[in-house]
Amino acid sequence: MMQKFYFRSFSVLGVEVGIISNHQFILNYDEYFLDKGSHLHSLLSNFNRLEKIPFSFNHDIYLYLINIKGFPLEIEIGSRNIYCSGDILSFEKKTLDKRKSIFGNMGLFSKILLRHLEKKGIFTVHSTAMYSQIKKILYLVLGGSGSGKSTVLLAGLEKGLEVFGTELVHFQIKNEQILFYKGSIIMNCRKENLIEDFPELIDKFNIENLCKTKIQDIYCPVDMSNLQTENNIFKNPKIVLIFPRIEKFRKKVIISKMNTSDIQDLIFDNLCQKISPASLLYNKYFVASLDNKEAQMYRMKIAKEFCQKADIQSAWDILASPQNCLDKIL
Structure with missing residues (x-):
């Protein structure tokens, strides 16, 4: 009997991805692709939009997912074709934290997309981003996991700024121009951060029953679409760069202006953060760096x-608490 295959396609900032699988359930798992704020592993906490497009054999990259019951996960990555085989259906059903799955927002698919965006000249910073309509300035808050990017974004939104990205922001250099593309507008927030540090934002985000949300009960996904910028693209905006280290109970605030000529290495390191590290999918299967x-x-x-x-108008190094992390800057 000939095996049946199923097809699905998306476009992200012009990169077209075709997905092929021998199991329909794997492709129809919309918690990853179309979810708008109820699952931590949603790709929409990385990317602003996954546009559904008709499947063809002219896409930029193809991801083949072959479900083989009882087999371990094996992955082969080529320049255009990526093959994943094994008991994928079982892995999906048994894994409690799906962020580090094939399609999870901390998994393989995101890294593949980011690499292929680079091949089209679109680069990605690991950053939250907010915009001041009054000053016409785009604030990029750059740092690794746990640095406090989300806290600075929440502090900015509390002060009336608008969200332009909650995890990733993309840019493209064309001749002498720089275009910035809006990132995700869904953020996986620490519940404690919202309840204790920014309670006034809870109503603005239209969050109900915050204390009852589940996610190993540390994080909750928050849809910030009602506080986003009207613009999806900014062309040559004025920029302020913020490199935070946020400590909840810190009393002494250190906010220092940086020499913009000294930030090149920090930008380079940031550009690598979401691509260079190896992956451990389903908390078990190692995938080498792309x-x-x-x-x-x-x-x-x-x-x-x-x-x-x-x-770049200015760059700032911040060591502060959530309440005073934007002192001197706004």
């Missing part, structure tokens, strides 16, 4: 161009 020397060298070139061509 990165290589050539990609890293090109990223360094882009970091240098970013520092030269972006209209």
